[in-house]
Amino acid sequence: MNTNLKNNDIFLLGDDYIYSSYGIFAEFHNTEYHLPHYHTYYELLVMLNGRLSHSYTDVGNDPRFPARPASGARYHVISDATLTFETESLQKYDVQIIPPSICHYYTFDQSQASYINISLSRPLFSEIIRQLHAEIPTDRLATIRISPEKLQTIEESFTLLGRYTKLSHQDRSALTQIIAYQVLGCFIESRYTINEDLPKWLSNLLITLNNPTSYEQSLEFLLSTVPYSRTCVYKAFKNAMGISPKEYFTAQKMRYACQLLQNTSMKVITVANAVGYNNAGFFAKVFAQYAGGMTPYQYIKTYRKKISP
Secondary structure, three states, rough: OOOOOOOOOOOOOOOOOEEEEEEEHHOOOOOHOOOOOOEEOOOEEEEOOOOEEEEEEOOOOOOOEEEEEOOOOOEOOOOOOOOOOOOEEEOOOOOEEEEOEEEEEEEOOOOOOOEEEEOOOOHHHHHHHHHOOOOOOOOOOOEEEOOHHHHHHHHHHHHHHHOOOOHHHHHHHHHHHHHHHHHHHHHHHHHHOOOOOOHHHHHHHHHHOOOOOOOOOOOHHOOOOOOOHHHHHHHHHHHOOOOOHHHHHHHHHHHHHHHHHHHHHOOOHHHHHHOOOOOOHHHHHHHHOOOOOOOOHHHHHHOOOOOOO
């Protein structure tokens, strides 16, 4: 898998940041990954191959390890013999959310354990969770196992990101956020799977409607995958969510459009296409209904972050 990404690729989003990397854990032998450490950001870890041991402990309530150290550093290696660690084995198909409160380190076996890692600042992680409208663990380490199909989708998205070498860091970071959506969407699916209050078909539909990779598709096409009549789907959806599928899907797309308009250098028509609109004028009309009356151009002028050259 050649992503053209290096482990020091860090994408700035104003005061927020997003960091993504792909690699083989064995390459980090004798590096800080082997030492107990914690960081001020959230980490999403996707295991692609091999096996490793992950030791961790929660230091969130320990005053010796402040969430925002005075030094301003984002990554901290610590040496404290009094800490007690739990250890778990991670292998292919395992996905983790590692919050800032976790102190952890990795131990590698002889296999080529490869991974995808996405690190998100607290504000950026919170914003994605808000846009997903889902209860996802934010204060504890969470591990799930995903299907081969899900892993393939995530890996293909990351490979695609590596091909966009000429995009600005700002735009590549926005594309990386799509992968973060995909990863966190796996946790939504896991949660809904064990929630007996939601029918399986509705759980799957919500996952689809929350995924930016679905936004270029029409709602009718997405609903056609549900084995029930349109009337039945609309009624059940509104009873569960309080709004219609169309209202829900449009709201998700407009929130994502706001994110792209604010954080990237993409043109309005490009953003419109990314959320399923081929006509910029119609997109602007719909957008204004969700942006306090502002057009996309007004929104850019007001909120777009300055992009570093």
